[in-house]
Amino acid sequence: METRRRLRIGVRVLLVGVMLAGLATPIAFRAQERGQDDLLASWRNGQAKTAILSFVQQVTDKSSSKYVMPEERIAAFDDGGTLSTEWPIHVNQMQMVYARQRVKAMAKRQPGWKYQEPFKFILDDEDEKLGRSLKNPWNMLDLLRAVNQSMTVDEFSSEVQAFLKTAKHPKFKVPFAEVAYKPMLELLALLRANDFKIYIVTNYGADFVRELSESVYGVPRDRVIGTTPEYEFKDGPEGGSLVRTKNLSGYNEKSAKAENIQLHIGRRPILVAGNADGDLAMMAMAAGGKRPFLNLLLHHDDSEREFAYVENSEKALQMAQSRGWTIVSMKNDFNVVFSFQKE
Amino acid sequence: METRRRLRIGVRVLLVGVMLAGLATPIAFRAQERGQDDLLASWRNGQAKTAILSFVQQVTDKSSSKYVMPEERIAAFDDGGTLSTEWPIHVNQMQMVYARQRVKAMAKRQPGWKYQEPFKFILDDEDEKLGRSLKNPWNMLDLLRAVNQSMTVDEFSSEVQAFLKTAKHPKFKVPFAEVAYKPMLELLALLRANDFKIYIVTNYGADFVRELSESVYGVPRDRVIGTTPEYEFKDGPEGGSLVRTKNLSGYNEKSAKAENIQLHIGRRPILVAGNADGDLAMMAMAAGGKRPFLNLLLHHDDSEREFAYVENSEKALQMAQSRGWTIVSMKNDFNVVFSFQKE
Numbered sequence: 001m002e003t004r005r006r007l008r009i010g011v012r013v014l015l016v017g018v019m020l021a022g023l024a025t026p027i028a029f030r031a032q033e034r035g036q037d038d039l040l041a042s043w044r045n046g047q048a049k050t051a052i053l054s055f056v057q058q059v060t061d062k063s064s065s066k067y068v069m070p071e072e073r074i075a076a077f078d079d080g081g082t083l084s085t086e087w088p089i090h091v092n093q094m095q096m097v098y099a100r101q102r103v104k105a106m107a108k109r110q111p112g113w114k115y116q117e118p119f120k121f122i123l124d125d126e127d128e129k130l131g132r133s134l135k136n137p138w139n140m141l142d143l144l145r146a147v148n149q150s151m152t153v154d155e156f157s158s159e160v161q162a163f164l165k166t167a168k169h170p171k172f173k174v175p176f177a178e179v180a181y182k183p184m185l186e187l188l189a190l191l192r193a194n195d196f197k198i199y200i201v202t203n204y205g206a207d208f209v210r211e212l213s214e215s216v217y218g219v220p221r222d223r224v225i226g227t228t229p230e231y232e233f234k235d236g237p238e239g240g241s242l243v244r245t246k247n248l249s250g251y252n253e254k255s256a257k258a259e260n261i262q263l264h265i266g267r268r269p270i271l272v273a274g275n276a277d278g279d280l281a282m283m284a285m286a287a288g289g290k291r292p293f294l295n296l297l298l299h300h301d302d303s304e305r306e307f308a309y310v311e312n313s314e315k316a317l318q319m320a321q322s323r324g325w326t327i328v329s330m331k332n333d334f335n336v337v338f339s340f341q342k343e
Numbered sequence: 344m345e346t347r348r349r350l351r352i353g354v355r356v357l358l359v360g361v362m363l364a365g366l367a368t369p370i371a372f373r374a375q376e377r378g379q380d381d382l383l384a385s386w387r388n389g390q391a392k393t394a395i396l397s398f399v400q401q402v403t404d405k406s407s408s409k410y411v412m413p414e415e416r417i418a419a420f421d422d423g424g425t426l427s428t429e430w431p432i433h434v435n436q437m438q439m440v441y442a443r444q445r446v447k448a449m450a451k452r453q454p455g456w457k458y459q460e461p462f463k464f465i466l467d468d469e470d471e472k473l474g475r476s477l478k479n480p481w482n483m484l485d486l487l488r489a490v491n492q493s494m495t496v497d498e499f500s501s502e503v504q505a506f507l508k509t510a511k512h513p514k515f516k517v518p519f520a521e522v523a524y525k526p527m528l529e530l531l532a533l534l535r536a537n538d539f540k541i542y543i544v545t546n547y548g549a550d551f552v553r554e555l556s557e558s559v560y561g562v563p564r565d566r567v568i569g570t571t572p573e574y575e576f577k578d579g580p581e582g583g584s585l586v587r588t589k590n591l592s593g594y595n596e597k598s599a600k601a602e603n604i605q606l607h608i609g610r611r612p613i614l615v616a617g618n619a620d621g622d623l624a625m626m627a628m629a630a631g632g633k634r635p636f637l638n639l640l641l642h643h644d645d646s647e648r649e650f651a652y653v654e655n656s657e658k659a660l661q662m663a664q665s666r667g668w669t670i671v672s673m674k675n676d677f678n679v680v681f682s683f684q685k686e
Contacts, residue, residue, distance in 0.1 A: 071563060153605055197565070210609045220414060221609035222540070223565075231605050233598035233624050239631020240624060242605050249606075255576035262496055262574050262585050263592075264607060266553045266564035281576050281583060288582020 039190040041335070042183040048296070048333045051326045052187065055294040059270065060194050066292040070195040074269040076261060076282050077188075079202035079209055079226075081275035082298055083217060084180045085169070085338075087307040090131040094176040095208050098163050099147045106146070118143055145246045148229050153207060153242045160211045174340050177216050183334045184273070188217055196271065199223045201261060203253040203278060207244070225264045227252045253278040258285045269293075275300065277315045283325060295325035302331040305341060382533040384678070385526040391639070391676045394669045395530065398637040402613065403537050409635040413538040417612045419604060419625050420531070422545035422552055422569075424618035425641055426560060427523045428512070428681075430650040433474040437519040438551050441506050442490045449489070461486055488589045491572050496550060496585045503554040517683050520559050526677045527616070531560055539614065542566045544604060546596040546621060550587070568607045570595045596621040601628045612636075618643065620658045626668060638668035645674040648684060 036053060043049040058066040059073065080086030086093040103113070103122045113119035118139045121130035134140050151159070169179050191198055200219050202209055206226030213219040229244040252260055258281035261269065268289040272282045275298040286293040297320040300309050310317065320327050330337060379396060386392040401409040402416065423429035429436040446456070446465045456462035461482045464473035477483050494502070512522050534541055543562050545552055549569030556562040572587040595603055601624040604612060611632040615625045618641040629636040640663040644651050653660065663670050673680060 071557070206606075207609065214414070222607060224609065228606055231602040233601040233628075235624070235627045236631070239629075240601055240627030241631055242601060242628070258576040258583055259574040259585060263549075263571055264565060266550065266567065281578070284578045284583030285576075285585070286582075288579075288584055 036190060036193070039193065040183070040186050042186055044333055044335050046333055048326055048328045051294060052190070052296070055271070055292065056190060056194050059292060068270055068291050071197075072267065072270065072291065073191075073194070073196040074265060074267050075191050075196045075198045075271040076201045076257075076269040076273070076286075077184075077198065078274040078276070078279045078282075079200050079204055081300065082273050082279070083184050083188075083200070084176075085172075085306055087300065087309055088131065090134050091127055092170050094164075094167070094169075094179075095204050097167055097170065097176075098160070098208070099143055101163070101167070102147050103143070106149075110146075116142075119146070141248070144227075144248065148244055148246055148248075150246065151244055153231065153244060156207055156244055157211060160208055164211060172338070172340070174338075177212055178340055179338060180216055181330075181334070182336050182339050185217070187273075188219075191271070192218065197223070199225060199261075199265060199269075201252070201257050201282060202226045203251060203257075206252075225252065225257075225260050255281050257282045261285065272296070273298070274316070276312045278312070280316055280319055283319075287323065287325075295320070295323075296328055297325055298328045298330060301329055302334070302337065304331075305334075305337040306330060379533060379536070382536065383526070383529050385529055387676055387678050389676055391669055391671045394637065395533070395639070398614070398635065399533060399537050402635055411613055411634050414540075415610065415613065415634065416534075416537070416539040417608060417610050418534050418539045418541045418614040418616070419544045419600075419612040419629075420527075420541065420615075421617040421619070421622045421625075422543050422547055424643065425616050425622070426527050426531075426543070427519075428515075428649055430643065430652060431474060433477050434470055435513050436547075437507075437510070437512075437522075438547050440510055440513065440519075441503070441551070442486055444506070444510070445490050446486070449492075453489075459485075462489070484591070487570075487591060491587055491589055491591075493589065494587055496574065496587060499550055499587055500554060503551055507554060515681070515683070517681075520555055521683055522681060523559055524673075524677070525679050525682045528560070530616075531562075534614070535561065540566070542568060542604075542608060542612075544595070544600050544625060545569045546594060546600075549595075568595065568600075568603050598624050600625045604628065615639070616641070617659070619655045621655070623659055623662060626662075630666065630668075638663070638666075639671055640668055641671045641673060644672055645677070645680065647674075648677075648680040649673060 036056065040049055040052065058064045059068040061067055077083055080093060090096055100122050103119055107113055107123055110119070113123060118130055118133040121133055134143070164176060167176060168174060169176060172179055188198055198219055200209060200213055200217065200223065202225070204226050206224050206228050209226055210221040210224045213221060213224045228249050230247040230249045232243045232245050234241050234243060250256055254277070257279065261282065269282065269286045270289065270291050271294045272279065272286045273296040274282060283295040286295055297316055299317065300307055302308060317327065379399065383392055383395065401407045402411040404410055420426055423436060433439055443465050446462055450456055450466055453462070456466060461473055461476040464476055477486070507519060510519060511517060512519060515522055531541055541562055543552060543556055543560065543566065545568070547569050549567050549571050552569055553564040553567045556564060556567045571592050573590045573592045575586045575588050577584050577586060593599055597620070600622065604625065612625060612629045613632065613634050614637045615622065615629045616639040617625060626638040629638055640659055642660065643649065643656070660670070
């Protein structure tokens with residue numbers, strides 16, 4: 001199955017390569033003329049890079065039939081697995097590292113956790129059992145609720161800032177601000193230079209990601225769409241504040257990503273980048289519009305520089321092939337994965 | 344009661360006026376130097392105009408202790424009654440005019456409406472009874488649901504655009520794009536010139552207001568926060584689409600306005616403009632931050648050029664006085680109310 005899929009991808013790349021051969025020169029020329037391929041220095045030449053440069057060139061060229069007005073140039077990026085590394089989620093994902101740290105800090109006041117999933121696996125550092133336990137959404141919800149614990153949004157912001165200052169990625173041993181994919185940061189810069197509006201659309205907590213979205217991705221807080229708790233307004237003599245309650249207001253994944261794009265943006269994206277089944281609804285929205293679009297699916301096939309896995313991405317890889325969306329091989333299309341690694 | 348309140352407002356204006364007399368010259372001078380008071384040509388000199396110019400001057404002056412970084416310059420504006428006229432709501436408000444038109448168009452397929460509140464009052468043009476009926480939130484909800492009727496967001500957008508092209512304000516006989524308050528449009532321009540990010544935070548339908556937010560207010564669609572239905576994602580061979588379901592995902596008023604500002608923006612506003620009790624939670628959020636803030640409460644006291652009413656604003660007027668927020672008298676502070684009226 002896996003081999004056949006790779007084969008099909010290979011054939012597809014070959015076919016698209018042949019189709020693009022005629023176009024390649026003028027596109028490369030135009031892009032070079034504008035210096036835009038320099039912005040993608042960490043991308044190897046190939047189908048993905050060509051697709052990106054060609055798309056950006058067309059939608060920004062007023063004389064092209066594919067021209068898109070700047071206000072319509074909406075780009076939606078998943079975070080974990082698309083902009084930054086997150087695998088394996090229950091061990092290395094930044095919010096999970098935070099949750100584990102917090103559960104351990106709160107454990108004294110919660111004696112029952114010693115006997116309760118998923119908390120007991122965190123307290124005993126039983127990573128594999130934790131991973132299995134969190135596949136049950138009720139256990140994941142229990143964990144999220146425990147970590148959410150009735151803070152104000154200002155308190156939560158300070159706490160996450162403090163965490164990000166000291167925490168390191170368990171495998172790569174660098175701050176979480178540095179586990180963003182270098183080629184994807186370059187892509188964000190390219191899009192910004194071409195007047196795209198970039199949004200992060202993530203299943204992570206919106207308030208968590210906001211604490212590094214501006215400094216790491218150049219994406220302002222109001223363009224981060226994620227999972228949120230229900231907030232509760234409280235007035236007082238010093239003015240109003242907002243408490244993060246234990247209730248989630250919905251999990252921002254799959255259909256919810258498409259629906260929340262309407263809630264927050266009110267426009268279809270024309271560029272979507274994701275890496276998993278949870279990003280397919282966004283991609284379907286881009287594909288369903290009247291404008292040209294580009295869907296990019298990151299394939300985690302690089303066991304040396306990052307990780308190789310297809311879990312939660314099987315359907316996405318299949319659909320990207322059948323609908324002709326662009327698959328980005330991290331192994332072949334990325335010259336370098338992280339800034340801290342040597343090329 | 345009404346007279347005593349007016350008296351208290353009068354005394355307050357007088358006191359603030361005296362307090363500001365010492366400041367007035369340098370502020371006016373600095374503002375003039377930068378040409379910014381020219382931008383408020385439809386505002387009469389007075390406490391409100393001085394408060395606005397002084398606030399903008401301070402938060403943009405890097406040498407001031409009140410300086411606020413551009414990314415923190417968040418301004419939240421209510422729409423109906425603050426940016427545009429809406430009184431009396433059940434007769435003149437644009438979305439209500441649309442709802443009435445739509446109920447009449449759909450009535451043939453809904454024979455039961457002849458006997459059912461609030462529909463029967465719309466069909467019979469019984470304005471007063473309709474107004475009373477809609478004070479019952481269940482009736483209002485029934486109306487909103489009927490109008491929401493399972494369209495895709497694209498269909499809804501086209502339909503609202505078509506409505507806005509032909510519809511006229513029942514009293515002023517101009518398109519709804521023209522019933523914005525001229526001084527408030529000038530205020531938006533002043534804030535934009537000073538790198539504020541402007542959001543509309545309205546109890547109206549977000550998707551409705553988005554159809555004129557860019558052209559009338561210069562506010563992009565993604566900066567409109569309003570009441571929304573629950574959206575439902577549907578995938579198909581042509582790509583994805585979103586259906587507006589009959590369920591509302593919450594009514595954007597009072598506490599919800601403060602909570603949705605966190606959901607959408609993730610920052611406290613430093614400037615809030617409103618006109619009613621429903622805007623108080625936003626104002627409390629601005630007041631509860633660590634940064635300087637300006638809360639503007641429009642007082643509808645101009646029966647000649649617009650309307651005079653305090654309904655739904657009693658608490659707001661009281662709180663603005665007790666907390667020292669700025670009350671804008673439409674009668675005294677506005678040189679002109681609408682562009683189509685003579686000065």
